[in-house]
Amino acid sequence: MCDRITAVITGTIVGLSFAIPAAAADMSLGEFEYRNSCVQCHGKDGTGDGPVTAFLRNMPPDLTAIQKNNGGVFPVSQLYSIIEGSQDVGVHGRDMPLWGNRYRTRANIDPEDTFSPAATEDYVTTRVLALIEYLSTMQKD
Incomplete structure (x- = not known):
């Protein structure tokens, strides 16, 4: 079973990695982040x-109904906290990775780069806000 899960996840990631670079120049940073980080669970x-939902503890929420489920207001600050990882999203655990941690690691991955703490936080903030902006375009009435 574990090999099957690994194969599905690997296949999904490999498939997406070939599809994204070709079209990356034609999309916003937020859409790129969504396709790179969110599609696997939340779907296109x-x-x-998404293709890995069968392996998750909890079903991912419908991201197209965020605004509707929040009384018609798009909750930017709350989404920032959830995506960045500073807001607890439930007592039963979370399937969603802490993207803020991932972005911080990515910002410091090249030993030749000397990202200052402030530059790293700017990088994280830019990525998270771009993703949130893209999520705002997905909202249904």
């Missing part, structure tokens, strides 16, 4: 039907 259209 954001409705929570």
Whole structure:
């Protein structure tokens, strides 16, 4: 079973890695981040039907209904906290990775780069806000 899960996840990631670079020049940073980081669970259209959902403890939320489920207001600050990882998202654990940690690691991955702590936080903030901006374009009435 573990080999099957690994194969599905690896296949998904490899498939996406070939599809994204070719079109990356034609998309916003937020869309790129969504396709790179979110599609696997939330699905291409954001409705929570990604290819790895069968292996998750909790079903991913429908990202197209964030604003609707929040009284018509798009909750930028709350989303920032969830994506960045500073907000606890439930007592039953979370399947969603802490993207803030991933972005911090990516910013410091090249030993030749000397990202200052402030530059690293700017990098994280830019990526998270770009993703949130893209999520705002996915909202349904």
